[in-house]
Amino acid sequence: MKFNTKAIHAGQKTEETSGAVMPPIFQTSTYAQEAPNIHKGYDYARVGNPTRTALEKLIAGLEDADEAVCFASGVAAMDAIMKMFRPGDHIITTNDLYGGSYRLFTKVFEPYGISFTFVDMTDIENIRENITDNTKLIWIETPTNPLLRVVDIREISELAKEKGILTAVDNTFASPYLQQPLNLGADITMHSTTKYLGGHSDVIGGAVASSNKDVIEKLRFQIKTSGAVPGPMDCYLTLRGIKTLAVRVERSVENAKKLADWLTNQPEVGKVYYPGLSSHPQHQLAKEQMKDFGAMISFSLKNDSIEAATKLMSKTKVFTLAESLGGVESLISHPASMTHGSIPKEVREKTGLFDSLIRLSVGIEDIDDLISDIKQAL
Numbered sequence: 001m002k003f004n005t006k007a008i009h010a011g012q013k014t015e016e017t018s019g020a021v022m023p024p025i026f027q028t029s030t031y032a033q034e035a036p037n038i039h040k041g042y043d044y045a046r047v048g049n050p051t052r053t054a055l056e057k058l059i060a061g062l063e064d065a066d067e068a069v070c071f072a073s074g075v076a077a078m079d080a081i082m083k084m085f086r087p088g089d090h091i092i093t094t095n096d097l098y099g100g101s102y103r104l105f106t107k108v109f110e111p112y113g114i115s116f117t118f119v120d121m122t123d124i125e126n127i128r129e130n131i132t133d134n135t136k137l138i139w140i141e142t143p144t145n146p147l148l149r150v151v152d153i154r155e156i157s158e159l160a161k162e163k164g165i166l167t168a169v170d171n172t173f174a175s176p177y178l179q180q181p182l183n184l185g186a187d188i189t190m191h192s193t194t195k196y197l198g199g200h201s202d203v204i205g206g207a208v209a210s211s212n213k214d215v216i217e218k219l220r221f222q223i224k225t226s227g228a229v230p231g232p233m234d235c236y237l238t239l240r241g242i243k244t245l246a247v248r249v250e251r252s253v254e255n256a257k258k259l260a261d262w263l264t265n266q267p268e269v270g271k272v273y274y275p276g277l278s279s280h281p282q283h284q285l286a287k288e289q290m291k292d293f294g295a296m297i298s299f300s301l302k303n304d305s306i307e308a309a310t311k312l313m314s315k316t317k318v319f320t321l322a323e324s325l326g327g328v329e330s331l332i333s334h335p336a337s338m339t340h341g342s343i344p345k346e347v348r349e350k351t352g353l354f355d356s357l358i359r360l361s362v363g364i365e366d367i368d369d370l371i372s373d374i375k376q377a378l
């Protein structure tokens with residue numbers, strides 16, 4: 001099956017007792033057994049729930065994975081992946097990383113004895129020279145947040161395989177519609193389903209997909225043992241969102257391309273960061289690795305100050321000032337004071353994260369309204 005068909009049908013079947021076309025919300029904590037340990041595949045809802053199973057099968061289908069495991073949030077999914085490792089293990093990751101991932105790695109797992117090296121992954125030499133005998137995982141995020149750099153998943157996965165290291169990709173910004181890391185050689189792909197998969201800013205969730213049996217077994221053990229499970233209602237909302245993933249992302253990308261082009265011609269605007277612009281340093285790689293360029297745009301102002309950015313953001317009417325991304329509605333945010341505020345100014349500016357940098361999650365509204373909203377705010 002092709003992607004657009006899988007988004008509707010992968011792992012989905014008509015409910016047996018009633019013929020319901022949609023998977024029911026199985027709101028139960030436990031399941032009747034015929035005799036001890038003789039049951040229909042479910043014994044307790046921390047371990048498994050049919051609504052969750054439907055979602056796991058659907059996400060596995062979208063990522064071309066053998067299996068997917070769903071979690072209560074994106075960070076819970078990452079937490080479970082990190083618990084596959086042990087004190088002394090080393091992980092290489094990107095220096096342009098989702099703030100919550102950075103906090104999880106440095107504040108939770110470093111104190112437990114797992115070490116992390118943060119590098120600019122757009123140059124593979126930075127990875128190669130930091131590999132040690134203890135390196136167990138390379139954690140990729142692409143496109144990166146908020147600078148939208150694009151990292152070569154295939155090249156890094158090849159290097160990792162050579163060295164017996166696992167590769168994991170946080171695929172949240174791209175969504176499986178635009179990028180399928182396992183098909184590029186990665187071992188693990190992870191999502192905050194809160195974003196494009198859910199797509200309507202009404203539910204928090206996370207998922208990990210893989211065809212590596214050992215990885216899946218360890219993640220299922222985590223679900224059972226640490227219990228960061230999503231509820232059936234949350235799984236249902238995410239299932240419902242995924243059905244329109246392809247059409248939503250397509251429209252969002254179409255809008256983002258037009259908006260990015262328009263932004264590059266505005267006298268008040270400094271630099272525009274969008275992989276779809278031919279001026280983007282990894283434009284060619286994005287073209288090869290992704291089906292299309294995504295719907296996240298960042299830009300700076302010629303007047304590079306927090307005040308100028310704040311003024312602009314308080315004036316938008318269609319773009320809502322909020323964290324998060326990937327919903328049908330357009331959002332605007334300010335990384336320097338919101339998601340990346342804890343990073344010192346000099347460090348931020350070294351990576352290109354300027355005070356006036358503004359991040360847009362472009363939704364599916366009419367492009368004319370999106371452009372005129374930013375225009376009046378500028």
Ligand SMILES: *Cc1c(COP(=O)(O)O)cnc(C)c1O
Nearest residue numbers: 073074075098170172192194205
């Ligand atoms: C939001 C996000 C996460 C964390 O997911 P939650 O569902 O908020 O826990 C991880 N990675 C990226 C890239 C994200 O945008």
